[in-house]
Amino acid sequence: MSEKETLTPTTIVIFGATGDLAKRKLFPAFYNLFIDDRMPKDFNIIALGRAENDDENFRNYIKENLENFSRKKVTSEDWEAFQSHIVYFRHQLDEVNSYKALNQKLEDFDKVYETRANRLFYLSIAPNFVSAISGHMKNASIASDPKKDRIIIEKPFGHDKASAIELNNLLSQTFEEEQIYRIDHYLGKETVQNILAFRFGNSIFEPLWNHRHIESIQITVAEEVGVETRAAFYEQTGALRDMIQNHLLQILCMVSMEAPASLESSEIRDKKVDVLKSIRRITPEKVDHYAVRGQYGKGKINGVDAKAYREEEGVASDSNTETFAAIKFYLDNERWQNTPFYVRTGKKMKEKHSYITIQFKELPHSTFSDGPSQLSANRLIINIQPSMDIRLQFMSKKPGLSLELKPVEMVFNDFACQENSPEAYETLLLEALLGDLTLFMRSDQVEEAWDVMKTIQETWQSRKDASFPNYKAGSWGPEESNALVERQGHKWV
Numbered sequence: 001m002s003e004k005e006t007l008t009p010t011t012i013v014i015f016g017a018t019g020d021l022a023k024r025k026l027f028p029a030f031y032n033l034f035i036d037d038r039m040p041k042d043f044n045i046i047a048l049g050r051a052e053n054d055d056e057n058f059r060n061y062i063k064e065n066l067e068n069f070s071r072k073k074v075t076s077e078d079w080e081a082f083q084s085h086i087v088y089f090r091h092q093l094d095e096v097n098s099y100k101a102l103n104q105k106l107e108d109f110d111k112v113y114e115t116r117a118n119r120l121f122y123l124s125i126a127p128n129f130v131s132a133i134s135g136h137m138k139n140a141s142i143a144s145d146p147k148k149d150r151i152i153i154e155k156p157f158g159h160d161k162a163s164a165i166e167l168n169n170l171l172s173q174t175f176e177e178e179q180i181y182r183i184d185h186y187l188g189k190e191t192v193q194n195i196l197a198f199r200f201g202n203s204i205f206e207p208l209w210n211h212r213h214i215e216s217i218q219i220t221v222a223e224e225v226g227v228e229t230r231a232a233f234y235e236q237t238g239a240l241r242d243m244i245q246n247h248l249l250q251i252l253c254m255v256s257m258e259a260p261a262s263l264e265s266s267e268i269r270d271k272k273v274d275v276l277k278s279i280r281r282i283t284p285e286k287v288d289h290y291a292v293r294g295q296y297g298k299g300k301i302n303g304v305d306a307k308a309y310r311e312e313e314g315v316a317s318d319s320n321t322e323t324f325a326a327i328k329f330y331l332d333n334e335r336w337q338n339t340p341f342y343v344r345t346g347k348k349m350k351e352k353h354s355y356i357t358i359q360f361k362e363l364p365h366s367t368f369s370d371g372p373s374q375l376s377a378n379r380l381i382i383n384i385q386p387s388m389d390i391r392l393q394f395m396s397k398k399p400g401l402s403l404e405l406k407p408v409e410m411v412f413n414d415f416a417c418q419e420n421s422p423e424a425y426e427t428l429l430l431e432a433l434l435g436d437l438t439l440f441m442r443s444d445q446v447e448e449a450w451d452v453m454k455t456i457q458e459t460w461q462s463r464k465d466a467s468f469p470n471y472k473a474g475s476w477g478p479e480e481s482n483a484l485v486e487r488q489g490h491k492w493v
């Protein structure tokens with residue numbers, strides 16, 4: 001059976017359809033799934049917004065944005081077919097009658113499909129609206145069928161552990177856990193998913209994948225962009241909540257988890273929760289030893305002048321929000337005893353580059369006369385973006401009469417078809433339409449991830465006197481982040 005045949009009629013409701021995420025990611029993803037013939041035969045998208053608008057006007061707005069953000073070219077034939085599935089619906093998040101009217105609209109579509117369709121609700125709005133929307137949905141019986149109705153919630157899920165627990169409790173009054181799709185778009189990226197294929201689809205690496213053979217692991221997610229137009233959101237959030245609590249911890253889980261017995265969603269999610277539970281909790285007095293925060297000042301990126309964070313529109317001139325964070329984690333389990341996991345992320349860094357480095361241990365003894373100094377320990381680099389490849393660095397003989405060695409690299413790059421790889425949101429929306437939860441986060445996963453962050457978050461929040469800015473736009477972050485890894489004789493790769 002093709003995937004399409006498994007997709008029953010579906011009405012998609014986007015809360016916040018006029019927003020940044022919807023225009024840059026969601027509509028382009030639905031459009032690309034549509035032209036790849038991955039959408040259900042019967043589907044409609046109800047786009048919710050507060051302002052007065054009509055279908056034609058809203059569709060034109062979506063078309064303009066598709067031209068900028070769609071992976072595939074927008075042709076008039078495809079657009080004509082797609083646009084008829086979009087309707088604009090004026091809606092107030094806090095008005096009971098708005099939900100009653102929305103329910104009526106959903107029922108009208110069911111009449112057209114001649115069946116009670118699946119309903120997929122995408123909450124593309126700030127996290128503080130989620131609980132109110134969920135309550136109104138319950139009262140208006142909008143998501144009344146647990147087998148057919150699903151809700152997608154964006155990250156960050158809450159702003160700390162207590163609020164995530166509260167939100168989970170509130171959602172559970174309207175939805176069963178199997179209906180809740182907590183999204184982390186990094187889990188939809190080709191190269192992040194490939195970590196599982198690479199680790200568990202081969203027999204040669206897994207025996208080495210532990211503290212006996214691996215010296216340290218680094219995860220870097222560096223961005224060139226700054227806060228852009230999202231200051232209101234980012235000022236309240238910062239790098240720790242925006243990136244580390246979700247994207248970087250999820251990558252860390254994929255790299256370090258035990259082998260799942262199967263690809264069942266519960267099995268994979270259980271293994272990830274085990275990793276999060278094993279992460280050593282940092283005590284308040286040790287925060288500076290394990291974590292570094294930063295905020296960009298003026299600088300140059302690719303030769304172009306870049307503003308300081310505190311000069312960005314909507315940012316307070318004495319803002320304490322971190323735009324960079326680096327943390328050293330330890331996992332207290334058998335596999336990873338004493339192996340440091342260094343993670344870092346930042347905005348306005350030297351270049352956009354996300355990658356994982358697996359640094360293997362040095363040989364205990366060198367056969368070669370010059371000794372270990374001639375040898376570089378093996379290293380595996382998994383490039384997530386923008387390049388998508390896997391590089392294994394090892395020693396080889398220099399061509400010639402003497403037995404001299406040199407480091408070489410073996411590169412796997414199956415992504416020559418990179419431009420044809422689906423965007424993360426395409427993969428995740430298709431999974432949600434199909435009802436597969438594997439790539440989404442379960443309630444205990446998010447709560448545990450917040451628990452990992454707790455002490456650092458509280459310590460940083462309590463200190464209002466951060467000496468910011470402490471890194472130049474266009475650099476690799478504050479000097480202290482080098483000290484974090486150098487203390488143990490390591491270096492950021």
Ligand SMILES: NC(=O)C1=CN([C@@H]2O[C@H](COP(=O)(O)OP(=O)(O)OC[C@H]3O[C@@H](n4cnc5c(N)ncnc54)[C@H](OP(=O)(O)O)[C@@H]3O)[C@@H](O)[C@H]2O)C=CC1
Nearest residue numbers: 016018019020021022049050093124125126127154155156
């Ligand atoms: N943008 C991005 O790149 C990413 C965003 N996210 C997450 O996605 C979600 C949406 O983000 P984004 O699209 O950037 O957000 P936006 O700031 O663009 O807001 C989305 C929509 O929310 C509605 N809205 C805003 N304020 C209010 C209010 N006071 N009352 C009612 N409605 C309001 C607006 O719609 P209207 O005025 O029409 O009602 C707006 O279009 C957030 O949770 C964010 O964390 C996650 C990853 C990346």
Ligand SMILES: O=C1O[C@H](COP(=O)(O)O)[C@@H](O)[C@H](O)[C@H]1O
Nearest residue numbers: 155185223225242243247354385
């Ligand atoms: O979730 C977020 O991710 C983006 C980075 O995503 P990428 O796919 O471009 O790597 C980040 O810019 C944003 O601040 C954050 O909310």
